[in-house]
Amino acid sequence: MMETLIVGLGERSYPIHIGSGLFEQAELLRAHIPRGRVVIVSNTTIAPLYLEKFQRALRSIDISSESVILPDGEQYKNSSTLNHIYDALLQNRCERTTPLIALGGGVVGDMTGYAAATYLRGVPFIQIPTTLLAQVDSSVGGKTGINHPLGKNMIGAFYQPKLVLADTDVLNTLPDKELSAGVAEVIKYGLIRDLSFLEWLESNIEKLLLRDAATLQYAITCSCQNKAQVVMADERESGQRALLNMGHTFGHAIESGMGYGNWLHGEGVAAGTVMAADLSQRLGWIGTHDVLRIRKLFERARLPTVAPDLGTSKYLELMGLDKKVEGGKMRFVLLKAIGKAVVAGDVPPELLQETLQACVYG
Numbered sequence: 001m002m003e004t005l006i007v008g009l010g011e012r013s014y015p016i017h018i019g020s021g022l023f024e025q026a027e028l029l030r031a032h033i034p035r036g037r038v039v040i041v042s043n044t045t046i047a048p049l050y051l052e053k054f055q056r057a058l059r060s061i062d063i064s065s066e067s068v069i070l071p072d073g074e075q076y077k078n079s080s081t082l083n084h085i086y087d088a089l090l091q092n093r094c095e096r097t098t099p100l101i102a103l104g105g106g107v108v109g110d111m112t113g114y115a116a117a118t119y120l121r122g123v124p125f126i127q128i129p130t131t132l133l134a135q136v137d138s139s140v141g142g143k144t145g146i147n148h149p150l151g152k153n154m155i156g157a158f159y160q161p162k163l164v165l166a167d168t169d170v171l172n173t174l175p176d177k178e179l180s181a182g183v184a185e186v187i188k189y190g191l192i193r194d195l196s197f198l199e200w201l202e203s204n205i206e207k208l209l210l211r212d213a214a215t216l217q218y219a220i221t222c223s224c225q226n227k228a229q230v231v232m233a234d235e236r237e238s239g240q241r242a243l244l245n246m247g248h249t250f251g252h253a254i255e256s257g258m259g260y261g262n263w264l265h266g267e268g269v270a271a272g273t274v275m276a277a278d279l280s281q282r283l284g285w286i287g288t289h290d291v292l293r294i295r296k297l298f299e300r301a302r303l304p305t306v307a308p309d310l311g312t313s314k315y316l317e318l319m320g321l322d323k324k325v326e327g328g329k330m331r332f333v334l335l336k337a338i339g340k341a342v343v344a345g346d347v348p349p350e351l352l353q354e355t356l357q358a359c360v361y362g
């Protein structure tokens with residue numbers, strides 16, 4: 001059984017199909033490939049697993065495809081790899097009607113989306129996300145881009161896909177650590193705006209980690225529904241889209257402080273969300289039992305809940321708060337209750353210091 005959600009953005013609306021075995025149902029794509037030709041962008045890990053199978057499915061409905069295979073890794077999410085995509089598109093004389101299909105995780109999806117946004121000032125774009133993180137987060141919402149040596153995701157565009165196809169079967173080859181990292185974002189949706197989803201996760205987290213297809217499908221559907229609702233209300237992040245960054249200010253500091261690649265993004269988000277919960281508790285908004293409840297769920301998802309001890313001043317520096325602590329205002333996404341996040345603009349610096357000391361090892 002396939003679930004279909006619509007991200008309603010006027011003429012830029014698009015469907016997200018979620019289910020098992022979708023990958024081979026190429027007819028779902030047909031309406032978006034008017035000239036019978038596509039370019040698939042993937043990477044050296046995913047292509048050997050899925051490219052041929054996917055191309056065979058396309059051939060069965062008379063769609064021809066070229067492929068561009070990128071090196072695997074966040075360190076390649078840059079302008080020289082992007083150029084490699086443009087080279088292939090130009091060499092193959094791709095036209096404005098030729099869709100680009102991203103077959104991969106968030107790195108492939110973000111880069112392919114940006115290539116699609118910019119090649120010939122925009123060509124159609126289809127997402128086939130292959131990590132849980134990409135299925136519940138990066139493939140939905142239209143943020144595309146690459147990294148710059150001076151900052152992550154600093155070059156990019158808002159560019160919505162025509163369609164997202166999330167096949168739960170492809171998650172069977174995903175490493176356990178990557179699966180858990182995706183679960184961190186799934187838990188995030190429950191925490192920020194969906195208490196009943198969070199309660200469902202508390203009852204089903206082990207089944208989810210065992211990759212039970214129906215459980216995955218439900219978790220991905222609920223996550224995408226939550227993300228789509230937020231994006232529909234605030235496509236360009238002028239307001240509530242910021243709530244999706246719960247745990248991310250701390251998480252990014254952990255990721256970059258430990259050296260990119262040592263902590264996965266979702267791992268940083270898990271420990272960072274516990275820190276945000278701790279800070280919410282210090283503000284008196286939630287109780288210590290709520291913080292424990294959150295920790296417990298991340299632990300069951302095999303995610304870290306204690307941050308590395310980088311030192312308070314290093315954390316403040318990495319979060320860009322070193323000067324704000326002395327006077328400026330700090331903004332955090334915090335919890336008013338489990339299932340209800342808010343942007344807090346007035347966090348007392350001493351409470352932040354306490355959180356930074358309480359939530360680290362040692």
Ligand SMILES: NC(=O)c1ccc[n+]([C@@H]2O[C@H](COP(=O)([O-])OP(=O)(O)OC[C@H]3O[C@@H](n4cnc5c(N)ncnc54)[C@H](O)[C@@H]3O)[C@@H](O)[C@H]2O)c1
Pocket residue numbers: 043045046049072073074077104105106107108110130131133134137138139140141142143144153170171172173174175178265
């Ligand atoms: N656009 C957005 O809104 C948004 C949101 C969140 C994250 N992101 C971006 O997403 C990226 C992270 O994405 P990610 O977590 O998917 O990482 P990723 O794309 O690097 O994939 C993780 C690893 O899993 C491998 N892999 C992917 N699918 C596989 C499969 N089915 N089987 C086996 N291995 C597989 C990949 O090759 C890679 O080695 C970051 O660059 C981040 O900035 C973007």
Ligand SMILES: [Zn+2]
Pocket residue numbers: 137185248265269
């Ligand atoms: Zn994230």
